[in-house]
Structures are given as C-alpha cells and as structure tokens.
Amino acid sequence: xxxxxxxxxxxxxxxxxxxxxxxxxxxxxxxxxxxxxxxxxxxxxxxxxxxxxxxxxxxxxxxxxxxxxxxxxxxxxxxxxxxxxxxxxxxxxxxxxxxxxxxxxxxxxxxxxxxxxxxxxxxxxxxxxxxxxxxxxxxxxxxxxxxxxxxxxxxxxxxxxxxxxxxxxxxxxxxxxxxxxxxxxxxxxxxxxxxxxxxxxxxxxxxxxxxxxxxxxxxxxxxxxxxxxxxxxxxxxxxxxxxxxxxxxxxxxxxxxxxxxxxxxxxxxxxxxxxxxxxxxxxxxxxxxxxxxxxxxxxxxxxxxxxxxxxxxxxxxxxxxxxxxxxxxxxxxxxxxxxxxxxxxxxxxxxxxxxxxxxxxxxx
Numbered sequence: 001x002x003x004x005x006x007x008x009x010x011x012x013x014x015x016x017x018x019x020x021x022x023x024x025x026x027x028x029x030x031x032x033x034x035x036x037x038x039x040x041x042x043x044x045x046x047x048x049x050x051x052x053x054x055x056x057x058x059x060x061x062x063x064x065x066x067x068x069x070x071x072x073x074x075x076x077x078x079x080x081x082x083x084x085x086x087x088x089x090x091x092x093x094x095x096x097x098x099x100x101x102x103x104x105x106x107x108x109x110x111x112x113x114x115x116x117x118x119x120x121x122x123x124x125x126x127x128x129x130x131x132x133x134x135x136x137x138x139x140x141x142x143x144x145x146x147x148x149x150x151x152x153x154x155x156x157x158x159x160x161x162x163x164x165x166x167x168x169x170x171x172x173x174x175x176x177x178x179x180x181x182x183x184x185x186x187x188x189x190x191x192x193x194x195x196x197x198x199x200x201x202x203x204x205x206x207x208x209x210x211x212x213x214x215x216x217x218x219x220x221x222x223x224x225x226x227x228x229x230x231x232x233x234x235x236x237x238x239x240x241x242x243x244x245x246x247x248x249x250x251x252x253x254x255x256x257x258x259x260x261x262x263x264x265x266x267x268x269x270x271x272x273x274x275x276x277x278x279x280x281x282x283x284x285x286x287x288x289x290x291x292x293x294x295x296x297x298x299x300x301x302x303x304x305x306x307x308x309x310x311x312x313x314x315x316x317x318x319x320x321x322x323x324x325x326x327x328x329x330x331x332x333x334x335x336x337x338x339x340x341x342x343x344x345x346x347x348x349x350x351x352x353x354x355x356x357x358x359x360x361x362x363x364x
Contacts, residue, residue: 001352002080002101003049004071005034006056006089009041009223009246010192011271012108015159016086017042022345024048033074034090052077056093060120064093071097082352092124095131102133102355106157107142110266110289112196125149133355136348138268139290157351160344161274167255174256178217178242185216185318188257188281190250190272191264193224193243198263198286198305203230205310207237215240216258216318221247254279258324259317265304267291273299274338277331282324284313298327298334 137143
C-alpha cells in the first residue's frame with residue numbers, strides 16, 4: 001500500500017501515522033511518499049513503513065513537475081496494489097503521476113481560497129474528484145462536494161483521533177509554565193496558524209477579556225504562516241494571547257486548561273476538538289463543516305467569524321462553574337461514540353479490498 005501526503009504538521013500526518021501502524025500490524029507492507037520533513041516529524045519509518053521523499057509543494061505551480069516525476073519513480077520502484085493519497089495536493093500529484101494501481105483519495109479539508117488561487121484549487125478539486133477510483137471524505141459535506149464535481153464513487157470515512165498518552169505533568173506544573181495565579185483561567189487552542197483557523201477572531205475576543213477578574217490567559221499551540229500578523233495584532237490590542245509554536249505536549253496543556261477553543265471557518269473532524277472532549281475540557285467551537293455532528297451537545301457551538309459570540313460564550317462559561325463541570329462530563333460521553341483508530345483501519349482496509357477486487361474484475 002502506498003500512502004501519499006503533502007506537507008503536514010498536524011492532523012493529516014497523524015492520521016497517516018495511525019494508518020501506517022494499523023496496516024503494518026495487519027501484515028500489510030506500507031510505502032509512504034511525501035516531504036522528507038514529514039518522516040522526521042511523524043516517524044513513519046519508525047512505525048514500520050518504508051519512506052521515499054517526494055517534495056510536494058503547498059500550492060500548484062511549475063514545481064509540480066518535479067514532484068510528479070519523483071512520485072512516478074517511487075510508485076514504479078516496487079509493486080503497489082493501492083495508492084492512497086491524503087489531501088488534494090498529494091492527490092493531484094499522485095493523479096498526474098498516473099499510477100498503475102487503483103487510486104483512493106481522502107479529502108480532509110475544504111477549499112476556502114478565493115480569487116485566482118481559489119480558481120486553481122477548484123480545478124485541482126475537479127481533476128482529483130474525476131480521477132480517483134474511490135473518494136473518501138472526512139465529513140459529509142466533503143463527500144457531497146466530491147460527488148458534485150464528478151467523483152465516480154464517494155463515501156464517508158471518519159478520521160479517528162489518535163489515542164494520546166496521558167499527561168506527563170500535573171495541572172499545577174502546566175500552569176506554573178505560564179506563571180498563572182491559582183484562580184486565573186487558562187484558555188487553550190491548538191492548530192496551525194493559518195487564516196482558516198481564524199485566530200484573528202480569537203485575538204480580538206481575548207482583548208476584551210482583560211476586564212474579567214481575574215483576566216484569563218489564552219495560549220495557542222501551533223506554527224504557521226499567520227504567526228507574525230497574529231502576534232502583532234495581539235500586541236496592538238494588549239490581548240493576553242501567547243503563541244507557543246509547535247508543541248508535543250497537548251495532553252499536558254489540556255490538563256492545565258479551563259476552556260478549549262476552536263474558531264475555524266471550516267473543519268471536518270478536528271483533532272483538537274476530539275482531544276479536548278476526551279480530556280473533559282469544556283469546548284467552545286464554531287458550527288462549521290463536520291464539527292456539529294462530531295461534538296453533538298458536548299460543546300457550545302457559535303457562528304464562525306463572530307467575535308461577539310465568542311466573547312459571550314467564553315464569559316458565560318467562565319462565570320458558571322457548574323456549567324463547566326457539566327460540559328466536562330459531556331465530553332468523554334460523546335467521545336465514547338466515535339470510531340476508534342482500529343475502526344478507521346478496518347474501514348480503510350475494506351476500501352482497499354473493494355478497489356482491488358474491482359480492478360481484478362475489470363481486467364478479467
């Protein structure tokens with residue numbers, strides 16, 4: 001099985017790592033193709049896969065030709081029964097490499113870009129949708145989008161959150177890192193610093209929370225292209241927001257947090273939302289994409305891009321200890337209804353079997 005992914009620092013890479021572990025445990029030889037930095041970050045080879053670097057650029061352009069040639073060499077260098085690409089960029093490169101094996105594509109994200117970039121991305125979507133043997137969507141709206149663009153065979157395939165290790169530090173130790181007084185609330189968000197995540201809305205709302213007594217401190221774990229603009233805006237507004245960069249201790253951070261936030265314009269099955277509910281941290285999230293179906297009644301849902309709604313939701317949650325305790329209990333109950341990593345691997349193996357059987361039937 002050849003798993004293909006583009007540059008990732010979070011959810012997609014962690015999902016592929018989960019699949020690698022499950023497939024290897026099931027006795028399937030696995031090849032992973034993607035940027036070299038991915039293997040350094042996620043450890044695909046350590047998990048038992050063979051890794052071949054293919055530098056897939058973040059945006060379509062002339063540099064794709066080199067990635068396509070590298071992908072073609074990688075896929076022709078050994079027998080491959082199924083090519084499973086994750087995300088549109090990886091799928092586009094895999095499609096143009098013309099693999100001899102059936103191509104499965106998992107759509108993890110919606111295209112939100114506008115203008116010329118949005119038009120280019122829409123073209124990529126259409127090519128990928130019509131080229132894949134099977135399309136898997138991480139949320140229902142992604143499946144509908146793929147079908148609308150001409151996907152031949154598409155269905156839902158939820159992405160399970162990885163089981164995380166228990167916290168290594170106590171709540172007091174985590175809070176001491178940020179020099180918090182015992183009564184000071186800690187608000188946490190985790191995600192890539194990218195416009196889709198709408199951390200600009202979080203910063204605007206956090207600036208208002210200075211009049212709360214005691215004023216909460218907000219921390220955001222993640223790196224990305226929006227860092228400079230967000231940090232500058234937080235400084236201008238004197239917002240108590242700290243951008244921590246990439247962190248590997250999210251369970252620890254959740255253990256020290258009083259509220260978790262997801263402020264995105266769109267998400268499928270956002271991994272941090274799953275981690276927060278599993279950890280019993282009250283969650284406030286935007287009602288977009290697959291989030292309402294994911295969290296059910298275990299989180300407070302607000303409109304995307306609405307500073308007023310975010311401000312009000314946080315104030316109400318901080319002001320009501322009983323409400324926080326209620327949502328802390330709702331989270332694990334909701335998490336118990338989700339598919340596990342094992343369930344996801346079983347689902348993907350069934351997808352592989354379906355396309356290989358179809359391929360054999362068409363040849364015979």
